[in-house]
Amino acid sequence: MLWRILKESLRRYRRELAFIVGLQLIGTMAALYLPSLNADIIDNGVVFGDTGYIIRTGAVMLVVSLVQVVATIVAVYFGARTAMSMGRDLRSSIFHKVGAFSSQEMSHFGAPSLITRNTNDVQQVQTVTAMGLTMFVMAPIMMVGGIVMALREDLGLAWLVAVAIPLLGASVGFIASRLVPSFRAMQVKIDTVNRVLREQTSGIRVLRAFVRERFETERFDRANTDLTEVSLTVGRWMAAMFPVVMLILNVSSVAVLWFGGLRIEAGAMEIGSLTAFLTYLLQILMSVMMATFMVVMIPRAAVSADRIAEVLDSESSVKPPSRPVTRLVKRGHLRLDRVTFSYPGADYPVVNDVSVGAKPGETLAIIGSTGAGKTTLVNLIPRLFDVTSGAVLVDGVDVRDLEPELLWSKIGLVPQNPYLFSGTVRSNLQYGNPEATDDEMWRALEIAQARDFVEAMPEGLDSPIAQGGTNVSGGQRQRLQIARAIIRAPEIYIFDDSFSALDLTTDARLRRALKPITSEATVVIVAQRVSTITDADQILVLEDGARVGLGTHDELMRTCPTYVEIVESQAQAEAV
């Protein structure tokens, strides 16, 4: 999978890749030429005492070094650019892909996981690519080149190369194979330690209230001890790496001198070749080491690549229409026609054969227990999901045939979990309507019962809002996002259990203030409490995704046992 991701995302950079390989080839060959020139200095210069030759060859070495550094620097330039471009492209394709996802894919992957895939996983692949484009390209050239040059110097010592390379590769590989799983275990332990700390800081009141400081300290100590143990193991293997590598390199040098000496004595080898061979062998072994390290990096990146590919290979279940309807005559008419929705592979549908409609000026309330499918049902309207069968019609047109922008412009959604975007109060309101004036904003805030606290903020509309809206209370968050929907002046309001975090007075005022501005709009309210919806024009009662009742409060009290049960359970709750 890593290979596929690399192949696909590097295809655009074929020219650069060819260039990099070419440059690395030049650079490496230059590097390999230097020891051979040094051998010449010894054999032809030193031995004959020819100082002129020594200086001339020295000048050649200088030029070769220059060629090498220039080639390598240019290769590094293109390598860095290509790897980082690939990272940028990957991030962009994931982000755009996810943008097209429906809520179905979103819940399948989960937002946190998608975030990690878009950021850390790409980073992993990018890093390996960056290293690969320098080292992985260089190492084989260096190895092959080094072997060729070494053998050119002296063939009789070839067996030494044949022994040293596998020996080093195996040793480094062995240590690395111990290191990799330990590294992975260490990451898990770090996560555990961090999770305990996160739980402690978020649950500080609970743990103090229950006097569990000592228990928590012990819990943390276990995690901390675990982590320390794994880290010790990792550290010990790491400590072994360098000495082992150095030992093999140095013993190889010793072997070259001994066996080279034998060959010189036999007259089969020049003394300069011995020095050159020594240098080549070291270079070969260094490249083997680099290659081994790279191989170790790959499994981690491969996991990331798999996770990226999973996202890129997913298709959104909600596709834009090929020939969209771009104009509508009616305003805010909503009709659900035998709507069914089920997750792929699920045994039971989440929403099962539900039909209901609402006209502008009407309020449609939806009630039912947790898991009855209320949220899923309203999410079908803005096409966060697409129906499995049946149809959702807005102004008489199937939403699947509508231009998405047109559909969305008609809808003011207030989702169940209040969410604000980082920025200011103003920028959040502009989410609803980018052209809104200050006056309009204040009026929307007033209706949403948010004017008072926004006014009390030191910077008013320009007060900062943290990501997710965590710097305001849950109730304030809900009111701000109601304001965000109001300022849009939509034709269809969808309130998905949007008043739960408000205190009693505020809740009542807000609902009263909403009445006049929603008089021309269709309102869909998902509610938990009967008291919220008794005056709705229609109440849809859902149970296990199916419609078990539809009508006004009074009608349902007569005809719908489930509704009566809900009402009674709440009355009972109030009477405890």
Add this chain to the structure above:
Amino acid sequence: MSGRTMKETERVEAPRGPGHGMMIGQVGQKAMDFGPSFRRLLGHLRPHRVKIVFVFLSAVVSVALAAIGPRALGRATDIVFAGAIGSRLPAGMTREQAIAAAEAAGQGQVADLLSGVDFTPGVGIDFQALAVVLLTVVGIYLASSLFGYLQGWLLNDVVQHTIYRLRASVEDKLNRLPLRYFDRQPRGELLSRVTNDIDNISQSLQHTMSQMLTSVLTIVFVVAMMVVISPTLALVALVTIPVTMVVAGLVMRRSQKKFIAQWRHTGALNGQIEEAFTGHALVKVFGRQKEVQARFDAENEQLFQASFGAQFLSGLIMPIMMFIGNLNYVVVAVIGGLRVASGTMSLGDVQAFIQYSRQFTQPVTQVASMINLLQSGVASAERVFELLDEDEESPDDQTARLPGETVGRVSFEHVSFRYEPDQPLIEDLSLEVNPGQMVAIVGPTGAGKTTLVNLIMRFYELDKGRITLDGVDIATIPRWELRSQVGMVLQDTWLFHGTIRENIAYGRPDATEEEILEAARATFVDRFVHSLPDGYDTVIDDEGSNISAGEKQLITIARAFLARPALLILDEATSSVDTRTELLLQHAMAALRTNRTSFVIAHRLSTIRDADLILMMENGQIVERGTHEELIAMHGAYYRLYNSQFSGPDVVDAEPAMPPHPFTGQPAAAS
């Protein structure tokens, strides 16, 4: 209590990654006082003094031996060289004769060369001597590697144990910080200190300590060896030190800037991604996808520019160092060659010298890069020390104790409390609660309801007045004793990563299995537990997504139930729980309240009506108190609140007729 839930995804992810030495500067962005923090960090190593001495000694031995190696190997080359020359000359000649012969033949330079070589004409390589030298070399390298391993092993031990203790002391500190600190500190920021910063310290300590030591020692020993072999050549090589340092410093300073920019942009981009994905549905339905993607693309491009720059600049170091190394190599090869030719230096020495000069550029570069890593680590250390230096809660006064059996009489006597010195919150509040009474606290958001109950838990210290439990001032008894008498159920359903059983037992760790089950049954946890595949062993995961919000709340009630407190504090859940679960919750809470003094931040009419005492709070004051009937009869704040909630929206006190819809401009119909 701001209703933060465990669900909020916290990404305090630090860019952690490859090529550790290159990951510099993600923390150390602000100016800081390097010296004191660094010394303090070193101070944390003090308990391991003895080991550190051994680390140092083994490093010295290992590096010194490694430094001798090339020289000894050079001896071997000399022996080979001598043998090679000797075997070319006829036997029976003396060394002097051979030199003289060369001179006579007009080969003055050869004669010079020969005079520098210890050869015997006619005699080839002295393999016995060669074997001795080479075996010595192998021994030297073996010992060097062993000591190197020992050094790494010991150092790893020291660093890991130091980090272990640092982590433990941070965790310990968290337990001793006053709650005010947690209120003040953004949680992400705090988490980042206790997680990322410590990780960063650990990484930088580990890398810098071992590499810094060996690098510096290597430079010292290698320079020493070079001077011994040839002071002239050593001078040439030494010139490269400042050159290397300056060049490396220049490149690194630039690349570090790029790295900082890279992490800044990474952070910004991650923020955007997180926001776009978390608010995915909103971005779509509000039709903002194009803007969001345009913003992403722009930031992504900037990240690319920065990371490209960082990658390129940091990638420059290697080739540049290699180039400087090669220049050195060429100079040594040429000058060395000339000197061997003139007989003033042996070939083995030149070869050794070449090896030394190759060994030597690398540690110099490494020292330069270690300095950066160390800076980043010290910056993190400083942030951790800041946390460790925060003021702690006042120590527990161990003198007073609660009388044997707590009955739960609570009284507030002229209590004043402010979070901020200049913002009055609770002023001169007095209150008497009898054992077994249920107190409902009602009022708008921000009225001080939560603060009031927090004061009973002694989460905060009073500014004035006192609170007593059974007549004892709670400030005079140890906190643990007070808190073990109080049970708390918060709206924020905090559970930890563990099984349901463990979470219930959190209330009382010494509870028996039967007691846990009894608590579970009394609070209806038992009912839903049986529908879970693993029953009581079901692990509540990080997101708590495998059980519903209402079920989580039930577990927190069971937890409080098991604790058998004399005093109860309940914050009624109002969040989206379906009505049937809600009914269970109510029953469970009622079961919990029986025979206990309880304070309930109440949202439900039923709770409020049943209360023995209702406290109506506004702006930190108790504006009305009494039973439901009494307060209704007063026609005051409580009466208005009651009407607004429980009689539907239409009965809210008369408000002016609504203006036209502000955006559509259409006249709004009166409700």
